[in-house]
Amino acid sequence: MPQIAKGGKFIFGWSIISSEGCVKIPEMTFNEYNLSIEQNVILISGSKISGGFCVSNYSLMKSSIMNGLFLEYPEIREYSIREGNCIKFKGRLYCWVKLQSDGIIKLTDYTMESFNIKPGNKLLSIRGSNIAFVLAAKGPLIEAANNYKGSIDEFIC
Numbered sequence: 001m002p003q004i005a006k007g008g009k010f011i012f013g014w015s016i017i018s019s020e021g022c023v024k025i026p027e028m029t030f031n032e033y034n035l036s037i038e039q040n041v042i043l044i045s046g047s048k049i050s051g052g053f054c055v056s057n058y059s060l061m062k063s064s065i066m067n068g069l070f071l072e073y074p075e076i077r078e079y080s081i082r083e084g085n086c087i088k089f090k091g092r093l094y095c096w097v098k099l100q101s102d103g104i105i106k107l108t109d110y111t112m113e114s115f116n117i118k119p120g121n122k123l124l125s126i127r128g129s130n131i132a133f134v135l136a137a138k139g140p141l142i143e144a145a146n147n148y149k150g151s152i153d154e155f156i157c
Contacts (some may be wrong), residue, residue, distance in 0.1 A: 004141070007053035011145060013153035015135060017152045019119045021107040022157035025055065026125050029133050030103040033060065038140060040079055041138075044132060045086075045093035045115055052123050052137035053115045060131050071095060084108035104157055125155075 004011055012026040025035065035041060037059055041059050042055040045072035053093040058077055061067065070077040076087065079096050084107065093114055097105045112118055116137070124145050136142060145152060 002127075004144045004152075008144070009141065010127040011141075011152065012127065013155055014145075014156045015123045016127055017107070017112070017117060017119050017121045017123065018157040020157075021109070021112060021119060022106050023107060023123065024136065024155035025099075025105065025157050026100050026153065026155050027103060032127075033057075033133055035099060035103070036101070039099060040060060040096050042076065042097045043098050043105075043111070044115040045113070046134060046136060050126075050136035050139040050141065051116060052135045053117075054128060054132040055136050056132035057099075061065070063129050066131065084111040086111065088115045096128075122154075151154060 012029040015023050038057045046052040075081045086095040126134040128134045
């Protein structure tokens with residue numbers, strides 16, 4: 001797992017959005033965040049700087065400050081709203097999608113539009129907090145990764 005800038009964040013690799021909206025989560029990320037314990041993941045809109053989205057699940061979020069989401073919107077925790085449909089909570093968009101056992105998620109057109117991404121985009125998988133990792137679409141880390149002289153793995157569905 002490269003660290004593309006001295007003292008900077010660790011990255012897991014590039015995930016390229018397929019024409020069908022599929023995104024392959026790097027295996028190291030999948031394992032580090034223990035995503036296999038649940039069949040669904042929760043997507044959170046990224047920051048204004050990095051764009052894209054963050055990936056987490058109920059188990060990681062329930063004991064964090066983000067638990068307020070589930071108290072105000074139990075339909076996210078219960079997965080009772082339509083897959084990929086976003087709700088707004090404290091300035092961010094949240095939705096859930098199914099997670100395939102091979103670490104692939106499928107984004108709907110609506111979800112991609114909501115997160116301002118599209119097929120063909122390269123998302124940089126970045127180690128985030130212990131609650132979520134980031135699939136960034138823009139910003140200084142993307143520039144640093146594009147200029148990185150070492151090898152960065154690519155994950156394609």
